Amino acid sequence: MxxxxxxxxxxxxxxxxxxxxxxxxxxxxxxxxxxxxxxxxxxxxxxxxxxxxxxxxxxxxxxxxxxxxxxxxxxxxxxxxxxxxxxxxxxxxxxxxxxxxxxxxxxxxxxxxxxxxxxxxxxxxxxxxxxxxxxxxxxxxxxxxxxxxxxxxxxxxxxxxxxxxxxxxxxxxxxxxxxLTSVAKMPNVTGTYEGHSGWGEIHLTQQGNEVTGCYAYLNGRVTGVIKGRTMILTMIETGLDGSPIKHRAYFGMSANGKELIGIGRNTDPALGEGYFDFYAADRTGNRAGSCG
CATH class of the missing domain: 2.60.120.260 (Galactose-binding domain-like)
Structure with a gap:
């Protein structure tokens, strides 16, 4: 220094x-x-x-x-x-x-x-x-x-x-x-969250470095991993015509473990590159429920 x-x-x-x-x-x-x-x-x-x-x-x-x-x-x-x-x-x-x-x-x-x-x-x-x-x-x-x-x-x-x-x-x-260090860690994400901007209720379960869950919007389902202080998710929604809509997203969590922030994009190559989706959610409980 x-x-x-x-x-x-x-x-x-x-x-x-x-x-x-x-x-x-x-x-x-x-x-x-x-x-x-x-x-x-x-x-x-x-x-x-x-x-x-x-x-x-x-x-x-x-x-x-x-x-x-x-x-x-x-x-x-x-x-x-x-x-x-x-x-x-x-x-x-x-x-x-x-x-x-x-x-x-x-x-x-x-x-x-x-x-x-x-x-x-x-x-x-x-x-x-x-x-x-x-x-x-x-x-x-x-x-x-x-x-x-x-x-x-x-x-x-x-x-x-x-x-x-x-x-x-x-x-x-x-x-x-x-x-020079290797100490970054994301707080355990298991819990229930209230998503902003129509995302709806989210339920996540973490086991080791693996994450699974669901959310209300378009019957969404997620799978992913934790790497350092980043959660990397594959998000699959059900379109109005019944076809799957797949997203790739990266999330961080506030130091107090109460807010998720993420960016994502649709993985369809025809829609172009770039993270055009913003996600935010507040933790409302430390136990994951189930989606309807």
Missing amino acids: TNFRNASTLLLGTFALLAAAGAASAQAKGEPDLFAFSEGARLVEYPDDVMISQMDSSPLNLIDGFVATDWTGQASPAPAFVLELPERTELSRISFDTSPLNRDAKAVKSVTVEVSDTSSTSGFETVAAVTLKRLKNNQSFSFDPEFLPVGRWVRLTVVDNYAGDEYSALTGFHGYGKQ
Whole structure:
């Protein structure tokens, strides 16, 4: 931690020199995106001008792993997002996606990235200040191997956009490196929940790392597994014509074990990629019932 705190200026100086090398290695096989919601990263701070459940512009689109979806929000005051990573992490590089957008004018131009090993509100040190290219994905920037930032919280601040538009937009923010701990754990999910936005009552049962359950909407059934602090579910509903509708979803739970938050998508390839479904539910009991 001492090297990280004392090396901020050096990091910024060497960051640009290593950008080309980072871009060349951006598609390393088997390298997990440690900023992804599916990998346990959680947004703990974000601008309040866009509801997190509004999936056509949600801040969650920054970490959903798909370039087909974007966060769009007011450009002023400077939008800031804080990610909480599931583990203490040593970052080797970060990358950004800026395409596609429905209006090129809102493309983000400049951003800063800070890392904290203290908390989500303090201890942040600037580790990157970069200018992004318009409408280009996989813009990767590597850190100096001798001064890799370490922490659990990452703050992204959007400084400006290319056209001085009143809105800014970004399609992806990614982080790669090495997790230094292995302690992240999801509270036991067994229980009854009340889902928002028509999801209805949900019943989940956890045995080991496996999860089964059901929910009221369209006679839904779920199977899945727990990985770290993420629940990965296959959700199957019965359509009005009797045909199955299959979804893939990732869920996190609040630290107090009382609220589920998730993103999902229909797995039919014809409907395209991207997580267009937002799920939220409040735990109402610690025992799972049965669906009707």
